[in-house]
Amino acid sequence: MEFALIPGISILMCCHNSRQRLPFSLQHLQALHIPNGMHVELLVVDNASTDDTLSFAREYIQKHPLPFPVHYLQEPQLGLSFARLTGILAARYEFVLFCDDDNGLYPDYLEKALQCLHQLPEHEAIAMIGGQGIAVFETPPPVWARQFHLFGCGPQAQRSGPVRQLYGAGSLLWKKAFLHLHAAGFRWLLTDRQGERLTSGGDFELCAALQICGYRLWYAENLRFAHFLTATRLSLPYYQRFIREASVSENFFLLYHALPHARSHSRWPVRWLALREAGYHVWRLFTLLLKTFSMHTRPGSRELRRLRIFYHSSRLHHLMHIKRELHNSWPLLVDWYRNLNNHLPQTSQKQRFV
Numbered sequence: 001m002e003f004a005l006i007p008g009i010s011i012l013m014c015c016h017n018s019r020q021r022l023p024f025s026l027q028h029l030q031a032l033h034i035p036n037g038m039h040v041e042l043l044v045v046d047n048a049s050t051d052d053t054l055s056f057a058r059e060y061i062q063k064h065p066l067p068f069p070v071h072y073l074q075e076p077q078l079g080l081s082f083a084r085l086t087g088i089l090a091a092r093y094e095f096v097l098f099c100d101d102d103n104g105l106y107p108d109y110l111e112k113a114l115q116c117l118h119q120l121p122e123h124e125a126i127a128m129i130g131g132q133g134i135a136v137f138e139t140p141p142p143v144w145a146r147q148f149h150l151f152g153c154g155p156q157a158q159r160s161g162p163v164r165q166l167y168g169a170g171s172l173l174w175k176k177a178f179l180h181l182h183a184a185g186f187r188w189l190l191t192d193r194q195g196e197r198l199t200s201g202g203d204f205e206l207c208a209a210l211q212i213c214g215y216r217l218w219y220a221e222n223l224r225f226a227h228f229l230t231a232t233r234l235s236l237p238y239y240q241r242f243i244r245e246a247s248v249s250e251n252f253f254l255l256y257h258a259l260p261h262a263r264s265h266s267r268w269p270v271r272w273l274a275l276r277e278a279g280y281h282v283w284r285l286f287t288l289l290l291k292t293f294s295m296h297t298r299p300g301s302r303e304l305r306r307l308r309i310f311y312h313s314s315r316l317h318h319l320m321h322i323k324r325e326l327h328n329s330w331p332l333l334v335d336w337y338r339n340l341n342n343h344l345p346q347t348s349q350k351q352r353f354v
C-alpha cells in the first residue's frame with residue numbers, strides 16, 4: 001500500500017486545558033526559522049479541554065501571527081494517544097513533529113531537522129527522530145531534580161545515532177511509516193496522559209510497534225527544545241505519583257518484547273520476560289538499600305536514592321499484577337503480529353525486536 005504525501009513538516013500540538021502553557025510554546029514557534037522552500041503547518045488538537053483552550057489559541061495566534069498556516073482540530077476522547085492519532089491522520093505533510101503544549105522549539109529546530117534528514121543512512125528505514133529536551137524551571141529546582149530525569153528532558157543517548165526508544169516530545173515521525181503501521185491494524189493500547197492522570201508510555205509504545213515492523217529510531221543530539229516545568233512538578237510526592245502511575249505502562253512494553261517469541265496465545269514468553277525483569281529490580285533494590293548505610297552523601301543523594309527505590313518497588317508491584325495485561329491485550333497483539341507481513345511494504349517486514 002502506497003501513500004502520497006507532500007514534502008514538509010506538520011507541527012502537532014495536542015492540548016488539554018492548556019491556556020496557561022500555550023503562550024510559552026507559541027512564542028517559540030513565532031521565532032522559528034523556516035528553511036527556504038519548506039512547507040510547514042501547525043495542527044492544534046484540543047483534547048477534551050474544559051478551559052476553552054481552542055478559543056484562546058485562536059485569539060492568541062490572531063494577535064501574534066505565525067509564519068505558517070494553522071489548523072484547529074478537536075478530539076473528544078480524552079488521552080494524548082487519541083489526540084496524536086487525530087493529528088497524525090490530519091497532517092498534510094510527510095513528517096509530523098510532536099511539539100507538546102509545554103515545549104519550546106529552538107529557532108533552528110527545523111533547519112537542524114532538515115540537515116539530519118539529509119544525513120541519515122540511506123539503507124536504514126528510519127521512522128522516528130528524537131531530540132533533546134532542555135529543562136526550563138519555573139522556580140529553582142531541588143538538586144535531585146536535575147539528576148533524576150523525567151518529563152522528556154535530558155539526552156537520550158551518549159551521542160547521535162540509532163536508539164531503541166525515544167520520548168515523544170520534540171520527535172519527528174515519518175508519516176508514511178505510521179500509515180503502514182495503522183493500515184496493518186496498530187492501535188495504541190496505552191492512552192498516554194489522560195487529563196490530570198499521570199499515565200504515560202504512548203510514545204514508547206509507538207517506538208516498540210515501529211521496530212517490530214522493521215523500522216528504526218534515530219537520536220539527534222543537536223535537535224534541542226525547551227521543556228517548561230512548573231513548580232508544582234518539582235516535589236518528591238509529585239515525582240513518586242508520576243512513577244507510580246507511569247511505570248505500569250512498562251508492562252505493555254514487555255508484551256511487545258515478547259511478540260517475536262510468540263508461537264500461540266500462550267502467555268509464557270511474557271511471563272519469562274517478567275520474571276527476568278523482576279530479578280533485575282530485586283538486585284537493584286538490594287544494591288540501593290546497601291548504599292543507604294553509606295556515610296558519604298552528596299546534596300540530593302538521599303532523595304535520588306529514595307526515588308530509585310520507589311521506582312524499582314513500583315515495577316515489582318506492577319510485574320506481580322501483569323495478569324490483567326496478559327488477559328486483555330496479549331491475544332490481540334499476537335493476532336496483529338501474525339498478520340503484519342500481509343500489510344507491510346517489502347522494504348519493511350517485521351523483524352525480531354529484543
